[in-house]
Amino acid sequence: MISTLAISQASVTPTLRAASGLGQSPQRDWLNDLQDEEPPRDPDQSPDWNSLLCSVATQDRAAFASLFTHFAPRVKSYMLRLGSDAAQAEELAQEAMAAVWRKADRYDPERAAASTWIFTVARNLRIDAFRRQNHPELDPNDPALVPELPVSADLIVARKQDASLIHKALAELSQEQREVLRLSFFDDQTHMQISETLDIPLGTVKSRIRLAFGRIRTMLEDKE
Amino acid sequence: MSIQYHPDDDHLVRYAAGELSEAWSLLVATHNALCLSCRTKTRLAEAVGGVLVTDAAPTEMSVGALEATMARALNPQDDFVVRPEPASVQALTAKPVLPQPLRGYAGGDLQGLRWRRLGRGAYYVPLMSGRGAPTARLLRIPAGRPVPEHGHKGLELTMVLQGAFTDGGKRFGVGDVEAADSDLEHQPVAEPGEDCICLAVTDAPLRFRGLFARMVQPFIGI
Numbered sequence: 001m002i003s004t005l006a007i008s009q010a011s012v013t014p015t016l017r018a019a020s021g022l023g024q025s026p027q028r029d030w031l032n033d034l035q036d037e038e039p040p041r042d043p044d045q046s047p048d049w050n051s052l053l054c055s056v057a058t059q060d061r062a063a064f065a066s067l068f069t070h071f072a073p074r075v076k077s078y079m080l081r082l083g084s085d086a087a088q089a090e091e092l093a094q095e096a097m098a099a100v101w102r103k104a105d106r107y108d109p110e111r112a113a114a115s116t117w118i119f120t121v122a123r124n125l126r127i128d129a130f131r132r133q134n135h136p137e138l139d140p141n142d143p144a145l146v147p148e149l150p151v152s153a154d155l156i157v158a159r160k161q162d163a164s165l166i167h168k169a170l171a172e173l174s175q176e177q178r179e180v181l182r183l184s185f186f187d188d189q190t191h192m193q194i195s196e197t198l199d200i201p202l203g204t205v206k207s208r209i210r211l212a213f214g215r216i217r218t219m220l221e222d223k224e
Numbered sequence: 225m226s227i228q229y230h231p232d233d234d235h236l237v238r239y240a241a242g243e244l245s246e247a248w249s250l251l252v253a254t255h256n257a258l259c260l261s262c263r264t265k266t267r268l269a270e271a272v273g274g275v276l277v278t279d280a281a282p283t284e285m286s287v288g289a290l291e292a293t294m295a296r297a298l299n300p301q302d303d304f305v306v307r308p309e310p311a312s313v314q315a316l317t318a319k320p321v322l323p324q325p326l327r328g329y330a331g332g333d334l335q336g337l338r339w340r341r342l343g344r345g346a347y348y349v350p351l352m353s354g355r356g357a358p359t360a361r362l363l364r365i366p367a368g369r370p371v372p373e374h375g376h377k378g379l380e381l382t383m384v385l386q387g388a389f390t391d392g393g394k395r396f397g398v399g400d401v402e403a404a405d406s407d408l409e410h411q412p413v414a415e416p417g418e419d420c421i422c423l424a425v426t427d428a429p430l431r432f433r434g435l436f437a438r439m440v441q442p443f444i445g446i
Contacts, residue, residue, distance in 0.1 A: 061294070068289075068290050071278070072290075073282030075277065076282070076283040076285060077277075077280045077282060078277045078280070080283060090285065094285075094296060095296060099297075101293075102300070112271065113274060115271075115277065116273070118274065119273045119274035120274075123273065131245075136246065136253040137253050137325060138263070138324060139324035139325065142257065142323055143319050144257065144322065145324070146257065146258050163271065163278065166271055166272055167279060170272070170275065170276070181237070184238060185273050190243070210234050213233050213234075213236075213265075214233065216268070216272060220268070
């Protein structure tokens with residue numbers, strides 16, 4: 001768990017709010033939220049989100065209700081951190097979960113964990129709603145695509161990307177490395193803005209992101 | 225075919241985080257269509273995003289949110305219909321040269337694209353441009369010829385889709401990505417044998433050095 005935080009609350013928010021142009025956000029700060037983080041979940045105890053998401057593809061409303069209860073409040077936090085006000089965040093979280101219902105038949109549990117897939121749905125919705133842009137993605141059925149690895153090998157990749165392993169790997173990063181990753185995913189900041197926020201040179205931002213990501217990759221490979 | 229030059233990990237992470245603008249994302253996604261290694265890394269970065277979101281403290285949803293969401297799911301509202309990806313308008317007869325999502329942005333595969341003159345035998349197709357926004361376009365460099373000499377104010381990433389070029393002693397083949405920043409006045413030269421087709425994305429407008437290119441640059445908006 002994270003006990004100390006190097007950057008002050010005040011140093012983070014103004015750039016974000018100014019850059020987002022989305023009106024006032026509540027004075028909630030994600031750095032405080034980190035201290036409320038839930039302890040690592042025991043994978044054997046938590047529901048099998050991947051199977052539940054597969055059930056949603058068959059119009060299973062009970063499965064959807066379980067996913068909603070777990071993920072909707074987290075997607076709402078994500079939208080709040082990225083500059084939505086409370087009403088927008090609620091709206092976007094509902095819309096993201098509605099998209100999860102509509103697109104669940106495209107979910108492939110061999111390629112991604114449910115949390116990963118729901119994150120990408122929420123991310124793309126945010127980009128569309130705030131920037132009026134698409135998030136270009138490869139088409140798994142495109143004849144020009146270099147084919148995937150055989151399923152057996154890919155299953156290993158899927159297992160390596162298991163959410164609980166990543167959770168542990170994140171906890172083992174240095175505080176500085178974790179910080180730049182969180183700012184990348186949660187603060188809608190450019191490298192330049194992260195550099196200003198943390199008062200470190202631009203090159204340091206990039207190298208920290210590379211190092212943090214490289215360490216996560218190494219840790220997951222070691223745990224094979 | 226083995227890809228030697230990849231986008232920086234930091235670009236893959238920012239693609240996964242949704243922090244790259246559309247032009248850069250187009251290049252990363254197109255590279256990932258051809259590169260299993262970067263595709264796998266990108267999936268890992270997206271998984272990190274999923275874990276960060278899932279581990280964060282939840283924010284209570286409003287009363288009746290589940291019912292409201294079901295209603296939305298069954299009756300999509302126009303406000304929030306996610307804009308469709310540009311679709312390829314051509315029926316495919318053979319394995320395309322341009323992978324998705326690029327083919328959609330170009331309006332089809334190589335046949336039937338509307339190439340515009342760049343000078344010295346080179347042509348381009350604009351894909352995305354806007355004031356101050358990163359620019360994406362296809363370039364076609366005739367076999368054995370140089371790209372009109374240029375420097376740029378910001379970063380330029382060039383990904384090879386057909387043929388190959390050499391620049392500064394390095395060879396870039398299909399799938400390879402060359403990164404050039406403002407310090408570099410570079411001179412890619414297409415290999416003999418086949419026209420070289422590339423996706424090029426730049427932060428800022430290119431500054432072409434050739435006389436013809438400099439004369440037409442103000443008019444063609446590249």
